[in-house]
Amino acid sequence: MAEAADELSTPLGQTTVGKTRRLRLPFTAMQAVAVLLGLVLVVFVGVALFNDNPLGGEPIAHIVLRKTPPVPADAKQAAVSPAAEPAAKAAPKPPAAASDARTVTIIDGSSGKRQDVVIGAGASTDTADSDTPVSMMTGVDPRLLEKSRYGMIPVVADGLKPFTVYAADADRAKAARMPTVAIVVAGLGVGAAKTTEAIMKLPPAVTLAFTPYGSDPGKLAERARTQRHEILLQIPMEPFDYPDNDPGPQTLLTTLNGEQNLDRFYWHLSRLQGYAGIANFMGARFVASDPVMQPIIREAAKRGLGYFDDGSTPRSVAQPLATSQGVPFAKADFAIDAVPTSAEIDRTLVKLETLAKERGTAVGVASALPVSIERLGAWIKTLDSKGIVLVPLTTAMLKSKSS
Known part of the structure; x- marks a missing residue:
């Protein structure tokens, strides 16, 4: 029937003999491309939803900490024969391996290459008996830190106090017989530019007080210590107009209990x-x-x-509370830049x-305003x-305590 239909529909004078029929698909090329794109999208969404990979395919470094097991005493004795014992005694004694030495295995996430690196080697194990504080950061003694639920916080250890260990160098004999002034520049840590200016432009004898806020107050505080400034930590406390005037997160409040x-x-x-x-940061209501x-x-x-x-x-x-508890104390006599003009x-x-x-000693507090830094530098x-x-x-x- 199909052949008869072709003959009837063929124009006069033409023949259908030898003509190949064209194969027709049930969809167009654009429809095929759309289907493929849809499949790719479905696969991508499925991977994003069900694949547990929070790093998004980034290379991962796996770190393995291996603690070297202690060598038994009898094994140590067996390692030295009687004949070799005199030579062993004469040989220079190698430094003892650090008890906290660790091996870190770094695995390249893309190539799978492994590399072992030993860390902590050479650290002294006699820190408790050392007269010199061990520095993990700039002059920070790890003995004077203990772990809390939030991180490391100061503690008294081995008869040492943070107040004495972290006090800046000073000629105290000279200070005892001459009039002295102390300057505290406060409110640092928020605003890296102004903090850096105070650190670098003011002499080491100026004490710097840091708020706990900012993107990285610890890094700025460490830089201050590198420049030999002693530092204080300001604790946000409740002012009279709280919460209209809010010092910041975790402010100490009179409405909270002691715990x-x-x-x-x-x-x-x-x-x-x-x-x-x-030091207090705000806190007129709290400190009262x-x-x-x-x-x-x-x-x-x-x-x-x-x-x-x-x-x-x-x-x-x-x-009075500090005096009763034996806490070293000082109070600012003047806010130097209460009116911030030269x-x-x-x-x-x-x-x-x-x-x-008149009194033998005086204390001033200032903020890190450019005009304050400039006038302080000239006055000093x-x-x-x-x-x-x-x-x-x-x-x-x-000095105030002794006088």
């Missing part, structure tokens, strides 16, 4: 290391309340820290000089000619 505030306190302590003491301040000062004493009161409220109970800063610095000569250069010694805050604390 809750201590938990927050530990969070702040873990944010950086190597500080000689703590004896019940909530007592646990904080008691904990500071337990952990060997000093306490600096920024002088923002005359109602602060920090000084003229007012200079006037306040003159007042600081006068107080130092004039102190020698005025018979005044610039000292770190810890030196001023000790």
Whole structure:
């Protein structure tokens, strides 16, 4: 029938003999491409949903820590024959292997290549008997750290306190017989540029106080210690107008009980290391309340820290509490840049000089404003000619305690 139909539909004078019929697909090329793209999309979505790979296919380095097993004493004795014993005694004794040496195996995620690296070799195991603090970071003694739920926090160990170990160098004999001033630049850690400017432009005798906030306050604090500044950690505390004026996360509050505030306190302590003491950050309401301040000062004493009161409220109970707990203490006499103009800063610095000569020591606190850094730098250069010694805050604390 099909052949008859072809003959009927063929124009006159033409023949169908030898003509090949064309094969027709039931879909077009565009439809095929669309189906393939749809299949690719379905496969991609399935991999994304059901494949547990949070790194998205990035190469992975597997680290294996292997602790070298101790060698039995009898094995050590067997290793040296009687004939070789004199030679062994005469030979120089190799350094003892560190007890915390580890082997790290690094596996290339793409090629599978393995590489073993030994870390911790050569570290002294006699840290408890050493007179020199062991530095994990810039001068940070690992003996003066203990682990908390939030990280490492300061502790007293082997008779050493963070206050004495992390105090900046000073000629204390000279400070005892001459008028002294201590300057604390506070509010650092938030804003790397202003923090770096304070670290680099001010002399080491200026004490720097860091808030626990910022992207990496620990790194900036370590840089300050590299430049030989002693540092403080500021603890955010409740002001009178809280929460309209909010110091930040984990603020210590008068509405919390002692255990809750201590938990927050530990969070702040873990944010950086190597500080000689703590200071209030805001906190006019909190520092005026004896019940909530007592646990904080008691904990500071337990952990060997000093306490600096920024002088923002005359109602602060920090000084009598610190005295009762034996905590080294200092309170700011003047906020140097309360009015942040060159003229007012200079006037306040003159007042600081006068107080130092009258009382023997004076303490000023400033922020890291460019005008403050500039005026402080110029003023500090004039102190020698005025018979005044610039000292770190810890030196001023000790001088006040002895006088």
